[in-house]
Amino acid sequence: MTGQPILVEVVRNEFVESVHRGCLVVTAPDGSVQFSAGDVTSPFFPRSANKPLQGVGMLRAGLGYDGAELALGCASHSGETGHVERVAAMLSGAGLDPAALACPPELPIGEDARRAADEPRKITMNCSGKHAAMLATCVANGWETDGYQEPDHPLQVQLAKTVEELTGESIAAVGVDGCSAPLFAFSPTGLARSFGRLVQAEPGTDERRVADAMRAHPWLVAGSGREDTRLMRAVPGLLSKSGAEGVLAFALGDGTACAIKIADGNKRALAPLAMAVLARLGIETPEGLSDLAHPPVLGGGQPQGELRVSWSVP
């Protein structure tokens, strides 16, 4: 993350107030690099953009989820009522209760749900669906549920193996994600390629089940007003998953895929870059998404400028 180019400028009254550096890569359906900006081969932490790959790993390990449950198992949900109730049902379906979750208690990340919440809870933490799916995978295998988030637990060993298989790379570092689960470092190019694989896999395979579940349930993957949800609803066939610290990966239905990492970790630069990449790939900004392509910079409650993509689109 040390020598990345400026990709987005924060412009207020035609004055560049701040800038966002980062890297992005677009891979063709065959996995070759179609175009890129910055260093896209060094390892980085993809954070929650890991989740679809972890989801495939859980299916490989025998998890019986599909559809809504699988989508929520790969989600960074907003903690709205519909998310929380379904996670509770996933847990009870595995004979467990929310106390089994290893994610920390947190307020919902959705602004309205956050304001309505009384206190931080494990089940309202944005990764609770993934943790419920991890627990259900353990139950399905007869694995110990206690300590399921430890890197040497059989579940996590399987997930690491799947991540290496799907990215075509060795894991360069293992960290602890915000939710306590192992966090695998690989390259942005590997992340893009893995997303391309998910959407191109044959229907019914583990990869395609994950892609299809997420695309069929965009609200469960994120929540009301969230970028992943809005993008998947607006662009037919699109699979999109963001991660903390300025990460976004998406794939078009044809297998063209993209990964973006903002070097400073700010997610606000992701949407305009995603829209610029989509436009470069022939998908003009869908109706209703112009605020994602040109996020306004406000002063006195009125637009005074915008987040402007300064990346030289190849």
Next chain:
Amino acid sequence: MTGQPILVEVVRNEFVESVHRGCLVVTAPDGSVQFSAGDVTSPFFPRSANKPLQGVGMLRAGLGYDGAELALGCASHSGETGHVERVAAMLSGAGLDPAALACPPELPIGEDARRAADEPRKITMNCSGKHAAMLATCVANGWETDGYQEPDHPLQVQLAKTVEELTGESIAAVGVDGCSAPLFAFSPTGLARSFGRLVQAEPGTDERRVADAMRAHPWLVAGSGREDTRLMRAVPGLLSKSGAEGVLAFALGDGTACAIKIADGNKRALAPLAMAVLARLGIETPEGLSDLAHPPVLGGGQPQGELRVSWSVP
């Protein structure tokens, strides 16, 4: 903001996950540059770090505030009850009500106050104290209160003049700040020098009245748990004021002053840099502020790393 060096790394499990570039400058009591990093002579938007300078301008224009009212007039307050009640009193003291405020309705920026608030209000907006002071200045001068936030209003003309006087620089650009007030661009070096002037001025002067009011009322300048408040409480004689988009300026009692701008606008990098600058100036991290010097990076609710200053302290 285009060629700034990396000053802070976000380290998770010994892996550099994100980086923050920016610039910082320390000026000696005589205004000369003591040391710096990055480009500190190009103009930038100081955002709310402008407020103490605007406060001096209001006193120049005859505002009768001192103490708590003056501190709140230079504040980015958290919208806690004690802030909001005092702003209401400032307005009624000028024969006005909150409808006269030109700042937009916003929820409080303090997390607890935000959660407790029913709806966005002008008076809970973090700049409402400054706007109340601006209105009171207009009333004291018999100026039209309507349109007081326009750059050509006599009030704003006076404030621009004061900003140029205190920074020793011409204003390079005028924008519209988040609160609708004019936003003046000058250099980080000019900002640091102006803070040095405030604390070194003779007691009773407009400059010193602002510095003394803010230092006497650190909670009114920001709020519970906020960095400016904690820093001013912990370091005797310190004047500190942060601004949106990653800006911080502070001055020690002897007139040594510092300005920092994070290129990507993220405020999380400010506190560790401020603590590193203070340490370089001989002020070791005061008791109770180690979380500012070494902000933890969390995973599973536990520290997995920290924001680490990578700037080579001269």
